[in-house]
Amino acid sequence: MRPAYPLPNPDPQPSPGLEPREVFRFYFRNAPEVAADPEIEGRILALADAMAEASLTQADPEGESSIPAVFTYFGQFIDHDITANTDRDEPGFDIDRAGIDPQPRDLVEKEKLNLRNGRLNLDSLYGDGPGQSPAAAKMEAAMRDPADPAKMRLGPVQPVSNGSPGFIRPDLPTDNLADIPRIGAAIDDGSLTLEEARELIGEADDAKLRLSALIGDGRNDENLIVAQLHHSFLRLHNALVDKLRADGAAAGDDALFALARQHTTWIYQWMVVNLFLKAVCDPSVVEDVLEKRAPLYRGFFEAHKASVPEGALPMPLEFSVAAFRYGHSMVRGDYDYNRSFGVAADGTPQTRASFEQLFAFTGGGNMSGFGLTSLPDNWIIEWDRFIRADGPPGRTARKIDSRLALPLKEMRNPAPGVSGIMRHLAARNLRRGYVFNLPDAQAILSELAYQGTRIEPLTADEIASGATGAAIRDGGFDSSTPLWFYVLKEAEVRAEGNHLGPLGSRLVAETLIGLLVTDPSSYLQQGAFGSWTPDEAAQPKGEPITSFAAMLVACGLLAPVPAAPAAPQPAATF
Template structure:
């Protein structure tokens, strides 16, 4: 697979939207509905979908071929919809949060995972004509229907087309200022000229810490990266990293000009990113040794074909483990978090407020704060998110387990004005409740059970006692009444596996294998990746003292977004 094939912008694709190939049932009506979804500036419709999309498939073909033998029962969709809703409703952490629920994974990994997801997948979430969970009865599709009717709007390669689009000479030229990527400046005053309150997080004069905007719309390769403030600031870090690498190459390789200069910079950024995904991100969130086993021993389960695909067991179940890592509030910076001099504007940044300071905020961007760009007081202090040796437990993600924080049951940004006008309150509640939506989506898209996947991987299945360990009465009642102790939804199963096998500080054996094999396999399938080039950080950019970039905090330092 060529790295540059099919790169594109998903600037107006809001989180959860999807499209159908032209031969899928209802495709024409769905294309008409997607008037605001554009790829590289063009509305997706009809045959165009096949040209710009890549396939989804199943990691375990034998399980899919035997459908529904290894899946949740399909004979009573109404009953299963109710039982899955009850299970998801019970997957809620008690408030206030239990201090014992903190993991040893720094909080940045939650949103780094979201950034990766937006780089490799688009199309498996929320309400669509093909797979709608906001209905009274969710009907399960057959695996053949799913692979025919659902397409991935992203290349699964980790090639950062969510950042680069199709380059400065393509339809995504608005992202660029020459070979540099455009970065927006934060607001020091409101549009009325009043000063924004609070203290600076960045040095005086360093104000390029917002996404570049056309009005309130972020001009970026994937609009979902303006969904919440942490992932938006993560995207800003990569824009600035590209520009810092550009300056490094100009100094150290001055013979490069024009397109050759841009390609060299883009390759370096991609290689650093891919290497860090494998050696920092994956080694942090998966069981010890998993990554090295795959790098040295090869992929056993996910073997990408020439027309590489995205495994549904990964995108619909295993890779949604990050939802359980979300905190209900963050120590965000001096203004919205801990401040030694006691002048913080808020003692924490509640999770819901992180959606009020992005271009997707409702009813108005930046919480109606009088500015169409990010106020300077909301620039993130990455020092509170990235350090593994941090002595503050609240700077870490929540454990990977079956308990989600309460704000994830009321995801206001998941309900559109059309939803509010057309759907009854009960179905709007389904869209807002992340756990319920994930479970219903897995049922709809024919995801096999956790027990079936464990058997296919040769991993001992969780026992009934392990599935019930540490649960509240409501959750255990939902597991028992739903018949889920014998046939467990894969997403729930892998969260519970992490909880009982890794104490929530990493994925368990099955989850680790699916996640690591998929991401490493996608890099292996890309002929332009760092693995195919035999690249290491020793061949990348360096700090003035010769130091290498070997962690996400190093990349942030090089980009100038990690304060000293």
């Protein structure tokens, strides 16, 4: 008997596409405004410089967290699924200039429009659905596998491995479809014409155009780890298609595609809450937010739903511009990426994959300069090095704290004319929070207390502790603390960097769970009292996908752990 898989719910609010019609709003719009400060740029730069580490240390016990490294980039993947446009510098919001000022909050809400619909529905993977331009709709169609339209297109890797150091191909996947799909393949098979591709991508150089990612959000090709994570979700969809097809769950390519997409999306949403949030937030806060059904976000949603287009959810600026940027402190300066790096079998130290290389081996990086047509096979990720909280030093995420890895002080950015300040990630984040007129942390804590959520604030001495202390006190930030910095320092002081503190956990958990609570098509709205779990989804390897390891095994990207042998049973006696 085939499993009785539920058919996907028809989306009651179709996504309006990539037009910037979605909204950012303030959680705490009525909190005291940020005062204009003619000295702010120097104060911000002094704090940003104090946050940057002075050297790149491979094994730093002070910087090792208990968070698997994958969650650094899963957070980025989530961010790309729900927000876009806060980093674009329209007039008035240009932070790459002298003389920045906080903008009026009504102007911020009017001018800064989200390019995403705010829902955790994997439009970064699948595209934005109905309501797009004809060119964008054609690109979305090209993202499906032309040989099997129920599946998503994958990209082949380019063979370069020869067994010598640095040129060793990982064992998995066993096929060569280990890259995200690229525009060149769609041009070659006729899914897109060269002219259509140029219109969609806006790239005049043919080699770079062909290497451009053919995915729902091109930002998922900005570094290699998030690109390989995107690739794993494409493979998850395809593995679910195979299982659903074998079970006879749907007839026709489009119906099968829709059902696999629904299962993929619900599994992803379940992972966001039960794996991601419980790793990066205080688990007790996550449970409280779940139990109360995200009251902060629900109140925010009710206040703004009349001004939000159909199919979209409002996005809090305090989350997008500050709280959810905590992940920048988790980024490592280099990674034990695959067997071409790290420690060899004989214990010999080998070079780690550098931060620069992770940007170079992408469509927007330097692959065309290397003469490559796709990702080289010696750069396939080995996920077992990213999904564990234990293991050798250098394999977990860095702690969530007020220190940033050295490469983040001089970010790779190929855009001509970009100033040094825009390469300095901490300075960029602090300047943006100021220009967006985000309430400071003390004001937000006061507003939450007024609403009935009392969070013990950090003292001025706690805020000014550590290497950033002088810059904090000199800048007056110990009494009026930029929200992004406060979230990092709170995690450092209250949780030893192993997860977010109480305020950071509240803002992140309320927002992500709130997006699911207010979305009638989310996994939290399925089953009796939102009881859906991955046990009810297709199981490509015969077990529910309730961990990153199970997902990667289902995708053929991780070897299953052999079952322990059964203990011998005593002989029966009569």
